[in-house]
Amino acid sequence: MDYRTFVDEQVASIRETVGNGLAINALSGGVDSSVVTVLGYQSLKDRLKTVFIDNGLMRQDEPEQVVKIFARMGIPVEPVNSRSEFLNALKGLTDPEEKRNAITKTFYASVFGRIVRETGAKYLLHGTILTDIEETVAGIKRQHNILAQLGIDPEREYGYQVLEPLKTLRKDGVREVAKVLKLPAKITKRIPFPGPALATRIVGEVTEERLKTVRAATAIVEEELGRSKAFQYMAILLNDKATGIREGKREFGQIIVVRCIHSLDARAATPVEIPWKRLHRICGRITALEGVNRCLYDLTPKPPATIEYI
Numbered sequence: 001m002d003y004r005t006f007v008d009e010q011v012a013s014i015r016e017t018v019g020n021g022l023a024i025n026a027l028s029g030g031v032d033s034s035v036v037t038v039l040g041y042q043s044l045k046d047r048l049k050t051v052f053i054d055n056g057l058m059r060q061d062e063p064e065q066v067v068k069i070f071a072r073m074g075i076p077v078e079p080v081n082s083r084s085e086f087l088n089a090l091k092g093l094t095d096p097e098e099k100r101n102a103i104t105k106t107f108y109a110s111v112f113g114r115i116v117r118e119t120g121a122k123y124l125l126h127g128t129i130l131t132d133i134e135e136t137v138a139g140i141k142r143q144h145n146i147l148a149q150l151g152i153d154p155e156r157e158y159g160y161q162v163l164e165p166l167k168t169l170r171k172d173g174v175r176e177v178a179k180v181l182k183l184p185a186k187i188t189k190r191i192p193f194p195g196p197a198l199a200t201r202i203v204g205e206v207t208e209e210r211l212k213t214v215r216a217a218t219a220i221v222e223e224e225l226g227r228s229k230a231f232q233y234m235a236i237l238l239n240d241k242a243t244g245i246r247e248g249k250r251e252f253g254q255i256i257v258v259r260c261i262h263s264l265d266a267r268a269a270t271p272v273e274i275p276w277k278r279l280h281r282i283c284g285r286i287t288a289l290e291g292v293n294r295c296l297y298d299l300t301p302k303p304p305a306t307i308e309y310i
């Protein structure tokens with residue numbers, strides 16, 4: 001496929017559909033929503049409103065970095081601080097599916113749904129790709145009807161329209177479009193990071209304090225393994241505790257797992273053989289974090305394990 005032509009066609013189509021109207025989209029910093037943002041902006045300029053919803057589950061400095069990357073491309077992105085809304089929705093939840101549902105519901109029905117109504121935008125740009133549609137049809141993913149998720153009934157509230165410019169592409173195609181659009185490597189080469197963000201790496205309840213721990217451990221792992229060429233690497237906070245010694249005293253402390261995997265498409269994965277020396281360094285840095293006294297390396301392939309922990 002000629003991706004330059006693809007870009008021209010999508011820009012023309014978005015322009016024609018939206019006309020003089022107002023469109024809105026939510027940017028996460030992942031490659032799909034980033035490509036949609038650039039396509040939308042090239043089509044509509046200031047008639048596109050792009051928001052970055054800070055759910056409080058992001059990695060260190062992630063919201064600021066994403067906004068900055070787009071500012072450098074001349075694309076304004078409005079950060080929306082919704083941290084407490086997400087944390088409140090997660091309060092007391094320990095079941096993985098309940099946590100995921102709470103995040104999805106808070107994102108669509110509360111935060112993004114409210115913003116869409118407030119702006120009066122009638123067009124939503126969404127980064128759905130072909131794989132999402134296939135997985136929804138096959139029953140692997142939850143229903144993917146974005147208007148329904150936003151709590152918008154198109155029949156009752158006539159006029160809302162969802163535009164999905166990437167729906168004929170798979171991930172490799174989106175990356176090609178990203179190259180045509182000259183998106184920086186920080187976006188195109190970014191390792192996969194799930195929508196529910198650090199919540200997928202906290203076993204048990206997600207609290208501000210536990211997020212702080214896993215966020216700091218994640219920063220260490222990403223720094224140490226950034227050149228590993230692995231498909232994905234991460235830090236996970238377990239719900240168990242273990243006895244250790246700190247400054248001569250017994251401490252019942254937190255346990256962090258480091259996971260680093262090779263994979264082609266995330267459907268199967270094998271652990272990476274990280275050199276001992278590097279593993280020791282990672283362990284040393286992670287156990288220097290407050291309250292963490294154990295660091296484990298996960299040797300489990302997928303299957304039987306999944307990549308994330310919830």
Ligand code: XMP
Pocket residue numbers: 192193194195196200232266267302305306307308309
């Ligand atoms: P699992 O844990 O299912 O992950 O082996 C497979 C790949 O998908 C990512 N992942 C997600 N991505 N929303 C996403 O956008 C999610 O809810 C989600 N859960 C897992 C995961 O990081 C891995 O690359």
